[in-house]
Amino acid sequence: MASVELRNLTKRYGSLAVVDDVSLTIEHGSLVCLLGPSGCGKTTTLRLIAGFVEPTIGEIRVGDHQVSSPQRSLPPERRNMSMIFQSYALWPHMTVAENITYGLKLRKIDAATTKQKLDAILATTRLAPLASRYPGELSGGQQQRVALARALIVEPETLLLDEPLSNLDANLREEMRFEIRRLHDEYRYTTVYVTHDQSEAMTTADVICVMNGGKIEQAGSPEDIYDRPDSEFVARFIGMSNVVRGKRLEGGRVDFSGAPLRVSNASAGSNGEAAISIRQHAIRLTANEPAEKDNVIPATVIRQVFLGASRDYLVEVANGTQLRVVTPAGDAVSAGSTVWLHLPYESCRMLSA
Amino acid sequence: MTIALRAQLEDRRTFKLDLSVPLLLTFAALLCVLILLPISWLVMYAITEVDPATKARVLTLAQFRTLFSDPDLVEPLITTMIVALSSSVVCCLVAAPMGWLVARTDMPMTRVIRALVTASFVTPPFLGAIAWEILAAPNSGLLNKLYRSATGAEMDAYLFNIYSMPGLIFVIACYTFPYVFVLVANALDRIPGDLEDASSILGAGTWTTARRVTIPLVLPALLAGALVAFLQAMILFGSPAILALPAGFHTMTTKIWSLFQYPPKPELAAAASLPLLFLTVMLLRGQQMILGRKGYSIVGGKSGEPRLIQLGWLVVPALIFVFIVLMLPVFLPYFALLNAAFSPIATTLVTPATFTMKNFYFTFFELSTTHLALKNTFILGAAAATIGTVLALVISYATARKAIAGHRILGFLATAPLAIPGIVLGVGLFLAYTRPPFVLYGTLWVLLLAYITIELPAAYQQLQSAFRAVHPELEDASRILGATRLQALRDVTAPLLRTSVLATWCFIFVSTVRELSAAIMLFTSETKVVSVLIFDLKESGDLGAIAILGLSMLVLTFTVVIFINRIPGFGGSGLRNT
Numbered sequence: 069m070a071s072v073e074l075r076n077l078t079k080r081y082g083s084l085a086v087v088d089d090v091s092l093t094i095e096h097g098s099l100v101c102l103l104g105p106s107g108c109g110k111t112t113t114l115r116l117i118a119g120f121v122e123p124t125i126g127e128i129r130v131g132d133h134q135v136s137s138p139q140r141s142l143p144p145e146r147r148n149m150s151m152i153f154q155s156y157a158l159w160p161h162m163t164v165a166e167n168i169t170y171g172l173k174l175r176k177i178d179a180a181t182t183k184q185k186l187d188a189i190l191a192t193t194r195l196a197p198l199a200s201r202y203p204g205e206l207s208g209g210q211q212q213r214v215a216l217a218r219a220l221i222v223e224p225e226t227l228l229l230d231e232p233l234s235n236l237d238a239n240l241r242e243e244m245r246f247e248i249r250r251l252h253d254e255y256r257y258t259t260v261y262v263t264h265d266q267s268e269a270m271t272t273a274d275v276i277c278v279m280n281g282g283k284i285e286q287a288g289s290p291e292d293i294y295d296r297p298d299s300e301f302v303a304r305f306i307g308m309s310n311v312v313r314g315k316r317l318e319g320g321r322v323d324f325s326g327a328p329l330r331v332s333n334a335s336a337g338s339n340g341e342a343a344i345s346i347r348q349h350a351i352r353l354t355a356n357e358p359a360e361k362d363n364v365i366p367a368t369v370i371r372q373v374f375l376g377a378s379r380d381y382l383v384e385v386a387n388g389t390q391l392r393v394v395t396p397a398g399d400a401v402s403a404g405s406t407v408w409l410h411l412p413y414e415s416c417r418m419l420s421a
Numbered sequence: 422m423t424i425a426l427r428a429q430l431e432d433r434r435t436f437k438l439d440l441s442v443p444l445l446l447t448f449a450a451l452l453c454v455l456i457l458l459p460i461s462w463l464v465m466y467a468i469t470e471v472d473p474a475t476k477a478r479v480l481t482l483a484q485f486r487t488l489f490s491d492p493d494l495v496e497p498l499i500t501t502m503i504v505a506l507s508s509s510v511v512c513c514l515v516a517a518p519m520g521w522l523v524a525r526t527d528m529p530m531t532r533v534i535r536a537l538v539t540a541s542f543v544t545p546p547f548l549g550a551i552a553w554e555i556l557a558a559p560n561s562g563l564l565n566k567l568y569r570s571a572t573g574a575e576m577d578a579y580l581f582n583i584y585s586m587p588g589l590i591f592v593i594a595c596y597t598f599p600y601v602f603v604l605v606a607n608a609l610d611r612i613p614g615d616l617e618d619a620s621s622i623l624g625a626g627t628w629t630t631a632r633r634v635t636i637p638l639v640l641p642a643l644l645a646g647a648l649v650a651f652l653q654a655m656i657l658f659g660s661p662a663i664l665a666l667p668a669g670f671h672t673m674t675t676k677i678w679s680l681f682q683y684p685p686k687p688e689l690a691a692a693a694s695l696p697l698l699f700l701t702v703m704l705l706r707g708q709q710m711i712l713g714r715k716g717y718s719i720v721g722g723k724s725g726e727p728r729l730i731q732l733g734w735l736v737v738p739a740l741i742f743v744f745i746v747l748m749l750p751v752f753l754p755y756f757a758l759l760n761a762a763f764s765p766i767a768t769t770l771v772t773p774a775t776f777t778m779k780n781f782y783f784t785f786f787e788l789s790t791t792h793l794a795l796k797n798t799f800i801l802g803a804a805a806a807t808i809g810t811v812l813a814l815v816i817s818y819a820t821a822r823k824a825i826a827g828h829r830i831l832g833f834l835a836t837a838p839l840a841i842p843g844i845v846l847g848v849g850l851f852l853a854y855t856r857p858p859f860v861l862y863g864t865l866w867v868l869l870l871a872y873i874t875i876e877l878p879a880a881y882q883q884l885q886s887a888f889r890a891v892h893p894e895l896e897d898a899s900r901i902l903g904a905t906r907l908q909a910l911r912d913v914t915a916p917l918l919r920t921s922v923l924a925t926w927c928f929i930f931v932s933t934v935r936e937l938s939a940a941i942m943l944f945t946s947e948t949k950v951v952s953v954l955i956f957d958l959k960e961s962g963d964l965g966a967i968a969i970l971g972l973s974m975l976v977l978t979f980t981v982v983i984f985i986n987r988i989p990g991f992g993g994s995g996l997r998n999t
């Protein structure tokens with residue numbers, strides 16, 4: 069069946085490489101997220117897969133067939149893919165039912181089958197009562213579900229989603245995330261999902277590709293990306309991480325503001341600089357000096373904010389580096405006090421340069 | 422099921438061909454023929470002459486030497502500049518305060534005023550000129566008669582003489598001031614209220630704000646309007662032909678036309694067309710530069726409603742001013758035309774006793790060319806509107822969606838006719854289509870080509886902005902589900918553009934019906950159109966028939982536009998865009 073493979077895919081506009089030598093294999097039936105800030109090339113990658121854009125270098129293969137190369141590109145209508153657009157792109161002059169069955173009409177499916185498939189998808193997406201409405205009369209979440217139904221009814225080999233939830237409010241976004249995952253598990257098409265929201269990626273994806281500057285920085289399972297970021301960019305982008313710098317010491321330790329920190333992924337250390345990421349939640353903050361001295365460092369509280377379920381601290385260590393620490397709401401220490409930070413070694417990760 | 426579906430899909434793949442690229446290329450070629458061919462012939466004629474010995478064409482600058490030395494040709498050039506400049510100034514002096522009053526003050530009846538400005542806009546200038554002849558010809562003009570009977574002046578005394586340079590300037594200004602008005606009023610409409618509020622909060626009074634903030638902000642629009650007015654006055658044929666020729670002077674357009682009268686001097690006419698073409702290009706460039714300047718574009722996000730200035734008692738003089746201005750292009754001329762239509766003598770006020778249908782009868786049942794002209798006008802209008810709309814639709818799609826390489830050139834070609842005055846295009850088409858391989862002169866085809874070329878830029882610009890309003894993802898969505906580019910166009914884009922397309926159709930139809938300056942160069946006795954017939958009747962002095970024809974031309978226009986808008990499913994108003 070249809071896996072999707074990108075080989076050395078590059079798209080240049082003038083001298084600017086928007087997608088820069090991207091290689092990626094998406095197994096059949098898996099859901100891959102392209103995650104990155106705006107302008108990182110993720111949407112262009114998706115449009116390359118869809119066939120709206122032709123590559124400058126490299127190729128895209130679906131199953132055994134080459135669908136895109138600089139010489140020859142299959143037009144989008146012949147790729148048997150579906151796509152959900154950021155704007156939903158529902159046709160305002162067609163009813164919900166007309167929107168959904170459009171792809172079937174193009175495929176010249178007979179009326180009875182069309183009706184049967186329409187009813188099935190309307191039930192799945194809970195749109196049955198709205199079938200004869202026009203898109204302009206629907207709420208955002210309903211429009212989103214129409215877009216989903218329209219894309220799914222043609223039983224595509226590949227489903228592409230371009231920031232599908234960015235126009236929804238927070239509650240609905242959460243609900244639709246699980247909906248997309250549920251439908252994916254039900255139909256098992258190969259899915260490529262583009263988003264800039266890391267929690268969206270975490271909840272839906274089998275594999276997350278973090279993109280930056282047209283390149284894939286890191287590809288892996290959500291756990292990999294979250295727990296074992298390879299680069300400073302990934303660590304910062306996946307969020308809630310402090311990245312601190314220090315000098316490498318013998319024995320896999322790093323000197324950070326006078327404290328020799330032990331890290332979980334110590335490589336055979338040469339001398340030089342090292343960057344370490346540590347999650348804001350992982351740091352333990354105490355008002356009194358703890359007995360345990362390993363990976364403990366004193367700091368001064370710059371400010372603290374009560375966030376209801378937690379407290380958000382900004383602290384500064386002796387060398388002037390500032391760190392964010394999230395603690396349980398009960399641990400109140402006022403600004404200006406001295407505190408001790410315990411950075412558990414299993415949470416300290418040395419990053420590649 | 423899935424398997425069956427896929428099998429069908431494979432089947433379809435082999436037969437489905439993307440026709441869009443060859444189609445678009447065809448249109449590009451068509452545009453080249455439409456625009457480049459006549460202009461090339463024009464330039465060719467201007468710089469060559471027939472060598473009497475060899476009968477071959479040889480390069481020469483003789484035409485240009487004649488053009489710039491023969492007083493018969495230099496004078497029209499100077500006259501044209503004076504007329505265009507003065508009428509442009511008059512337009513600005515009248516239209517700018519009117520635009521400001523309508524857009525920025527609490528003056529009542531602004532909707533009526535805007536509608537009346539539109540009415541003067543859709544009045545064909547040559548019809549207006551004829552109406553003013555009826556009103557202000559030195560001896561027979563209604564206003565002059567009124568003056569004589571009111572003051573008891575001599576029989577040959579008169580108040581106005583429309584057959585004069587000031588008369589011509591006045592009549593041209595009457596029908597070009599709407600350009601300035603629309604530009605200024607739109608610019609004022611767009612200025613966010615915040616900008617004025619910001620000035621007020623810093624301590625400026627209402628009038629200071631208007632003087633220091635509002636007026637400087639619309640200055641570019643006013644300047645652009647002045648250029649457009651200048652341009653219109655310069656390329657107008659009807660009004661000078663009607664008013665300047667009896668007064669014994671020529672403008673460039675009438676001179677070019679007369680060079681085609683017996684004995685024809687096509688080379689000289691071609692050479693005389695080039696300065697007009699050149700000036701038009703320059704003026705349009707100037708206008709683009711003024712309107713495109715970044716510093717003047719309004720920046721900022723959300724903005725409040727503009728605050729209207731309280732006129733207080735000044736509303737009375739303001740309204741009087743506006744209605745006097747509107748009386749001149751609308752009320753008085755239409756009154757004169759209606760009077761002429763139903764009066765035995767055009768320049769005598771009709772009374773219940775003298776009311777007659779004689780003119781009506783004569784025009785429609787005795788005048789042999791009326792039916793032919795009406796038929797030709799209708800056929801040409803409908804054909805030009807249909808073909809022009811389709812052409813503009815395809816080109817604006819190609820440029821808005823960047824569908825083919827070279828779409829920029831396509832867009833440029835589509836707007837290029839904007840820079841070709843009607844009379845110049847007429848000369849070019851005459852030269853291009855009186856010889857093999859395209860002998861079209863004497864047929865309706867050559868008029869059709871002229872109309873399509875003239876109307877293409879406006880149609881293209883209208884549809885271009887309509888395309889921009891349709892999100893490209895709407896088409897993408899259709900394509901990823903299996904539609905070809907053409908299917909996507911048919912199923913998604915076309916229905917969404919229906920209203921704009923209809924408006925464009927009506928716009929071309931209306932403009933075609935009133936076109937005179939290209940038609941006057943290209944008609945033959947078999948291909949007369951109403952505007953040309955009116956011009957002919959003017960030569961024979963048949964004002965009653967002219968009035969009847971002019972009025973029925975307007976009736977025809979409005980009927981068609983209203984009819985089109987009534988067709989079920991064709992909602993929206995086409996008139997709004999005309």
